[in-house]
Structures are given as structure tokens and as C-alpha cells.
Amino acid sequence: MTSPQLSPAKAAGPATVGFQPVSALDYIPKSELENLQLSRMRAVVQRAWDRVALFRSRLEERGMKPGGIQSLADVTRLPYTVKSDLRDTYPFGLFASPMKEVVRLHASSGTTGKPIVVAYTQADLDVWSSVMVRSLAACGLHEGDVLQNAYGYGLFTGGLGAHYGAEQLGATVIPVSGGNTDRQIMVMCDFGVTAICCTPTYFLHIIDRAAALGVELKKLPLRAGVFGAEPWTQAMRQRIEQESGIKAYDIYGLSEIIGPGVAIECACQDGLHIFEDHFYPEIIDPETQRPLPEGEEGELVLTTLSKQAMPLIRYRTRDITALVPGPCACGRTLRRMRRISRRSDDMMIIRGVNVFPSQVESVLLAMEGTLPHYQIILTREHGLDQMEVQVEVTARMFSDTVGALESLQAKLADAMERVLQIRVQVTLVEPRTIQRSEGKAKRVIDRRQS
Amino acid sequence: MKITQLSLFAENKPGHIIAPCRLLAGAGVDIRALSLADTQRFGILRIIVSEWQKAAKLLEDAGFRVKVTEVVAIEVADRPGGLVQVLAALEGSAINIEYMYAFPFGREEKAVLVFRFDEPDEAIQRLQSAGINLVARAALQKA
Numbered sequence: 001m002t003s004p005q006l007s008p009a010k011a012a013g014p015a016t017v018g019f020q021p022v023s024a025l026d027y028i029p030k031s032e033l034e035n036l037q038l039s040r041m042r043a044v045v046q047r048a049w050d051r052v053a054l055f056r057s058r059l060e061e062r063g064m065k066p067g068g069i070q071s072l073a074d075v076t077r078l079p080y081t082v083k084s085d086l087r088d089t090y091p092f093g094l095f096a097s098p099m100k101e102v103v104r105l106h107a108s109s110g111t112t113g114k115p116i117v118v119a120y121t122q123a124d125l126d127v128w129s130s131v132m133v134r135s136l137a138a139c140g141l142h143e144g145d146v147l148q149n150a151y152g153y154g155l156f157t158g159g160l161g162a163h164y165g166a167e168q169l170g171a172t173v174i175p176v177s178g179g180n181t182d183r184q185i186m187v188m189c190d191f192g193v194t195a196i197c198c199t200p201t202y203f204l205h206i207i208d209r210a211a212a213l214g215v216e217l218k219k220l221p222l223r224a225g226v227f228g229a230e231p232w233t234q235a236m237r238q239r240i241e242q243e244s245g246i247k248a249y250d251i252y253g254l255s256e257i258i259g260p261g262v263a264i265e266c267a268c269q270d271g272l273h274i275f276e277d278h279f280y281p282e283i284i285d286p287e288t289q290r291p292l293p294e295g296e297e298g299e300l301v302l303t304t305l306s307k308q309a310m311p312l313i314r315y316r317t318r319d320i321t322a323l324v325p326g327p328c329a330c331g332r333t334l335r336r337m338r339r340i341s342r343r344s345d346d347m348m349i350i351r352g353v354n355v356f357p358s359q360v361e362s363v364l365l366a367m368e369g370t371l372p373h374y375q376i377i378l379t380r381e382h383g384l385d386q387m388e389v390q391v392e393v394t395a396r397m398f399s400d401t402v403g404a405l406e407s408l409q410a411k412l413a414d415a416m417e418r419v420l421q422i423r424v425q426v427t428l429v430e431p432r433t434i435q436r437s438e439g440k441a442k443r444v445i446d447r448r449q450s
Numbered sequence: 451m452k453i454t455q456l457s458l459f460a461e462n463k464p465g466h467i468i469a470p471c472r473l474l475a476g477a478g479v480d481i482r483a484l485s486l487a488d489t490q491r492f493g494i495l496r497i498i499v500s501e502w503q504k505a506a507k508l509l510e511d512a513g514f515r516v517k518v519t520e521v522v523a524i525e526v527a528d529r530p531g532g533l534v535q536v537l538a539a540l541e542g543s544a545i546n547i548e549y550m551y552a553f554p555f556g557r558e559e560k561a562v563l564v565f566r567f568d569e570p571d572e573a574i575q576r577l578q579s580a581g582i583n584l585v586a587r588a589a590l591q592k593a
Contacts, residue, residue: 212511395515398459398517399457406489430459431459
């Protein structure tokens, strides 16, 4: 693929902040976009029908044929695809291209048993790079930037996805991969790094470690972070931006659909623009599976419009978000989704009550201003579920009097009970006793089964 | 007339007190006085050490949560009524004692009481006007 060389904001096209030619498709007129989506939708449904046995049998069960897609609204008549479909057809059962056309395989870490495997043709990789180019450009990156790519390289899609996109953008890529925080900080200091990609919790870890080493991140040329692969909060963004002096952007993606680059924040940081020319979004009620109107919160469902090797029709992401009504101030015509607040997978059922880790986070943030390290531990005593929240005592929380600490524990427990509707035991624990993640945070330990 | 005390957060589990003590011992920091407040789930180890700045840095660098507090140390006669004399000087005021602990001072028939007051300056004034001996910082620790 060729991409035009970059020039400053004066380039032809809508007069918008940070507009870059590589981003031209982000500003496609709505009617053009819908025509493109419809023709791609029909093609991908036909391809899946022709080449994927599971999809064909599901349409046949419903007495449907691929020709039935007359408008974009017809997508709601198609059956959903779910994660267990990928597991059940492990490893290659959903592939729509012969292996000689598949140039890359990735696999996502399964928390239980086998991973799920995803495939790319060369055209798929080109699409992936192009959406990553557009993502990084939306975060204000351009030729000449030095990008420290601290997503893991390997079977995980984060590392290579960001890598090829950044190279194509014209940035200098440092493929440092995840882990080894001291080396990350050395690279950041010595290589003139201007932007970093990693998970937000890992960047918080870098902030803490840099402070311990006496490195002032604010004095480095680092100015942008592209953070994803796990849900995070506005409060985490504020902490990152205040303590490191960078601008923190949210990127969204998942291996099943393509990897990172499904949606990205722009300079407005008010929702993530979905690359709708390649990924068609819907929001459904996860319980009733009915489509929800724009603006309502529910589960994100995506259809890959241009994937060859592994097209997924109406894939249920398990991620909870809402589509943002109205246009964005940046001028992009691509619809936005709210940052992922939680995954429906994260839901814990405690004594019959639905509880999300994000609710615990909201209480800690409201009371402490920043998010301390915490962990939820679920146990069962005499047949009753018990929920304990362990919180690492911060300098701000710690007091030399027992009364102050006990009242803090009680206040946190009361506030959590009000939000969660169940009794929670809050326990203060020593700093650095909750396991730190180099990648994703492990927030819940469920010991109820054992 | 105040003394600097360090407080450390510790979980109420076996082995959680020795780590900071070992760290201070290794650095040659002498613990002059100590008290351990315990609850069911956590404890607070309060110590008065000879070189508090060095100790605080050492502990914080090792990842301990440390709080620096000013306390008041008072010398009393080690005999019946010694404590009463001190408390009587505060009687009738609104000064509250958050906590206190005592240790022998290595001199004959003397003990040292360490107080954490909610209003330390007012307490010092009242104690001094009642003729009670406050222990100077220099007697316990380096400035």
C-alpha cells in the first residue's frame, strides 16, 4: 500500500485540527460511507457463506440466503458469532482463505484451555496497517516521531499491529516489546522517544518506577501515549497526563476482529472513532440480544467488512459501551463509541448481585483521588459469597493512629456497599504486596470454586 | 521540644515486623523506643530512632509506608504517682491524647513517656508551666 507523504495541517481536505492526508477516509461523507459499507457487507456475507461451514449452516437453519442483504439495517437479521464459536472450531475452522493465502497467524491468550487463532491474508495485513496509520495520525503522530512500542510482540496482536502501522506512518519504531521496565525507561530517556504504545496499567507502572529511579518523565520529549488492550478510566487518564505530562489516547481493538486499530480517540478525547469503513458497529442488549438505539449502553457487536482470511459476522465483543450521537468537533465523520467501561465478562455475580470491578474503582477514585492498587478476592464461607477488597495503603491514606485507618476502612466499605448493594470487607495491605502486572491487571481472584 | 517519630504500616501477619527492623539494624540505626498498635487486620509500628531522616529514607526506598509525626517526650519519676502528675497538668484542658507509650530511659528511677497530642503546642505550654521536664530531642536523636 502506498500512503501519501505527510505535510502539515495545511493539506487539502476539511480544515480540521491535525488533519493528515493518511486520514482522508476518516472524513468520508456519510452517504459515501454507507454505500461503501453496504457493498462490503454484501461481499463479506457472501464470502462467509461460500467458505465458512458454520456460518452457512446457521443461515440455512434460518432459511436465509446471503442475497438477503438489501440495506445496512438487514444486518440485524443475521446470526451472531460468539467467542466460543472460535474455540469450538479451533484452530482453523472459521478461516475463509486457503492456508497458502494466509500470511500470518496470531492467537489470543485464552484464560481457560486453548487459545483462539486468527488469520490474515496480505490484504488483511494491509487493512490492519492502514487503520493503525489512521489511529496513530489521529493521536497527532507523524513522520519523524519516535515510537516506543511496548506492546508484547508475538502471538498477541498488539505488538506487530502497532509496529507495522507506525512504520508505514513514517515514524521510527523501537520494538522494545513488553516488560523489563528499567530498560523501557532507559530507552525512553536515551532514544528521544516522543510516543509510547502499551497498556495503561503498564504505563502507570512505568510512571511509578521512573519516580523511584528519579527520572522526571515531564522533562523528556515524550508527548503522547496510545493505550489500549484493557478497559481504563478517565481518572487513570488524568493521573497519567498529570504525572507524565503526556497526552493519553485510548485505542480499541481485539484480535478476533483485527487487533488494535478498530477505534481510536482523536485530539478531542471525547469517544473513540470506529473505522466504520472496515468494521460495522452495533450495540445490543447483552441479555435480550436486541439492538439498542444510538446513545444507549450495551454490548458492542462488530462485523468485519473487509476481512478475507477470517470474516466475522456480528461478532459479540463482550465489551460494554455506547455509540455517541452527533458529530465530533474534530470533523471526522466516523461514528464514535464511548470508552469501554467494562467487559460483560468481568461481571461477578455475588450473592445474586451483578458486580463489576469498575464499580469498585469508581469508589476508590472518588474517595482517594487516584486509583490505588487493589484486588478483589471472592470466597465462600458457609455457603455465602464473601467479597474482600484489598487496597494498598498509599502515603495519602496512611496515618499513625489506628482510629484514622479503621475509619478509612469503614468509610470505603460503606461507600462500596452503597454502590454495589452488597457488604464488602475492605482490608488495607502493605505497599507492593498486590501482584503487579507487566501487561493486564489481574483485579479479581475468585476462590469460590476451590 | 518535640521528638520525631516514624510510623510504619504493617499487616497483622507473621513475619511482618522483622523486615523493617532488620533493615534498620543493617544500617546501624538504633531504635531508642518503640510501640506496636495492633488491630485484627493491620498494625502500626511506631519507633523513635537516633537518625530519623536516614531511617525514613531507607524504609521508604524499601517500599514501606512511613509517616513522620512529632511527639512529645516527658521524663517522669519511676514511682507511684509519676504519671498522675503529668496527666494532672493537662486536666481541665481540651487536649486529647491520641496515644502514648513509655520506656525506661537508662537512668536510675526515671522513665520516659511519649505522647501524641492532638494539640501538641498547647500541651507543651501547660506541661512546662507545671514544671514537668520535657526530654530534648538531642537526648534521643540527632536533629
